Amino acid sequence: MDQILLQLSICIEKGRVNKNSNYPSDMKGMPGAVELTQQALNAGISAQDVLNDGFLPGMKIVGDKFRDGKIFLPEVLISAKAMSSAMELLKPYFQSGEINYKGKVIMGTVAGDLHDIGKNIVKMVLEGGGWQVVDLGINVSAEKFIDSIKLYSVKVVGLSAMLTTTMQNMNEIVQKIRSEMNDVIIVVGGAPVTKAFANSINADEYFPDPQGMLDYLNKKTV
Amino acid sequence: MDSLISLKQSIVKEYKFNYEACTISENHIIELLGYDVDTVPEPVLETIIFIIEELPNKVRLQSGYKIFNPRKVKLNGDSFTIDSRTFSCGKIIYSSLKNSETLAFLISSLGGEIEKWSKHFMDNNEMLKGYLIDKVASELVEQLADKTELLLEDELREIELKATNRYSPGYCSWSVADQQNLFSLLPSKFCGVSVNTNSMMMPIKSVSAVIGIGRNAVKKNYECSICDIDFCYKRERHA
Numbered sequence: 454m455d456q457i458l459l460q461l462s463i464c465i466e467k468g469r470v471n472k473n474s475n476y477p478s479d480m481k482g483m484p485g486a487v488e489l490t491q492q493a494l495n496a497g498i499s500a501q502d503v504l505n506d507g508f509l510p511g512m513k514i515v516g517d518k519f520r521d522g523k524i525f526l527p528e529v530l531i532s533a534k535a536m537s538s539a540m541e542l543l544k545p546y547f548q549s550g551e552i553n554y555k556g557k558v559i560m561g562t563v564a565g566d567l568h569d570i571g572k573n574i575v576k577m578v579l580e581g582g583g584w585q586v587v588d589l590g591i592n593v594s595a596e597k598f599i600d601s602i603k604l605y606s607v608k609v610v611g612l613s614a615m616l617t618t619t620m621q622n623m624n625e626i627v628q629k630i631r632s633e634m635n636d637v638i639i640v641v642g643g644a645p646v647t648k649a650f651a652n653s654i655n656a657d658e659y660f661p662d663p664q665g666m667l668d669y670l671n672k673k674t675v
Numbered sequence: 676m677d678s679l680i681s682l683k684q685s686i687v688k689e690y691k692f693n694y695e696a697c698t699i700s701e702n703h704i705i706e707l708l709g710y711d712v713d714t715v716p717e718p719v720l721e722t723i724i725f726i727i728e729e730l731p732n733k734v735r736l737q738s739g740y741k742i743f744n745p746r747k748v749k750l751n752g753d754s755f756t757i758d759s760r761t762f763s764c765g766k767i768i769y770s771s772l773k774n775s776e777t778l779a780f781l782i783s784s785l786g787g788e789i790e791k792w793s794k795h796f797m798d799n800n801e802m803l804k805g806y807l808i809d810k811v812a813s814e815l816v817e818q819l820a821d822k823t824e825l826l827l828e829d830e831l832r833e834i835e836l837k838a839t840n841r842y843s844p845g846y847c848s849w850s851v852a853d854q855q856n857l858f859s860l861l862p863s864k865f866c867g868v869s870v871n872t873n874s875m876m877m878p879i880k881s882v883s884a885v886i887g888i889g890r891n892a893v894k895k896n897y898e899c900s901i902c903d904i905d906f907c908y909k910r911e912r913h914a
Binding site for chain 1: 708709710716717718719793794797800801802803805806807809845850851852871872873874875879
């Protein structure tokens with residue numbers, strides 16, 4: 454791997470945003486993810502390689518450590534901030550089509566539920582893993598999910614619920630999506646949601662953590 | 676039943692607290708996150724300090740309780756009834772409440788500003804701040820409920836009554852849907868809190884709970900081992 458991309462990957466893993474960042478203290482004065490991304494692009498490295506060989510390896514290490522219980526969520530968020538700050542430089546390349554996402558996913562918190570922190574964290578981890586996420590926000594109706602699935606032509610939709618009452622709304626939304634389209638993979642999650650509940654409502658997958666969903670998506674071609 | 680003579684009618688108390696009434700410490704939040712003072716990453720510590728400094732300007736602490744007239748309260752099977760409204764609290768909670776002579780509902784809230792504060796950071800690529808504000812707020816509202824429990828216990832002590840632990844809809848197998856009934860028995864917007872049609876409290880950073888009251892009511896160490904809900908925040912708080 455190119456030295457710049459290796460350094461970029463380390464900065465994302467360690468959560469070093471830019472050269473003015475005080476964190477990590479042992480990297481003070483050194484360039485961060487933002488400068489290294491710019492350096493890589495200036496050096497003629499393709500934006501796709503910057504994403505694949507700089508961003509994604511850094512976030513993968515973080516995701517694996519989190520899944521294995523070696524770090525806690527705040528450290529994932531620190532790394533994600535470094536990644537998303539540097540990602541701003543890649544936005545034009547996404548828009549021009551020079552970089553391809555791994556795929557597109559729709560996510561939303563189900564109708565009646567206003568909790569969004571869990572959903573936002575999953576979104577951030579998926580984006581850090583190279584996926585485009587269409588975030589429908591909170592309190593999302595079945596109709597809005599269905600319309601968005603059609604509009605964005607996605608094959609995977611993620612539903613979040615944080616209350617046992619809104620899990621019932623999740624059930625209704627899953628049934629309505631199923632009644633309109635059979636080829637969409639429906640993933641569910643949220644604090645009170647379980648694998649057994651996911652099975653009972655005919656959802657395709659349930660993951661207790663963001664990395665589980667990312668690993669699953671990376672194995673799928675969607 | 677002498678001590679219950681003073682409880683011939685329901686008693687409603689509502690309080691506003693200064694932020695200083697609660698004590699959120701950096702170390703406590705660090706521990707809640709799973710770290711210790713030696714391992715907590717610098718940005719996490721800095722953010723916790725920032726939040727604790729700003730917190731007094733972002734919360735409006737309101738709390739209160741309603742102690743019900745004992746004649747309106749019935750406990751049977753794995754449920755209780757107040758004023759003909761039945762609450763399916765489940766076996767775990769019922770076993771703690773069953774010797775109560777009456778019940779109280781407790782409400783605590785931080786107000787709505789803190790949610791907006793967290794969301795502001797979430798929406799502006801500051802997810803660590805947004806997440807930690809949410810975490811700190813969850814602990815603060817529990818501390819406020821703890822404080823209110825103590826006020827209730829003080830009041831009960833004067834009439835020689837005791838209180839059980841508090842139990843909230845949505846936990847220990849008690850359906851969160853019972854929030855509708857719970858709030859229907861309280862004054863409108865009690866402590867500034869209401870529930871939506873999905874039984875979600877607004878503002879979100881609020882606590883509702885039932886407490887058993889009686890001469891023989893017992894407050895126990897929290898017993899998470901008798902419940903199998905992994906996600907419960909009480910499991911984390913009482914670990």
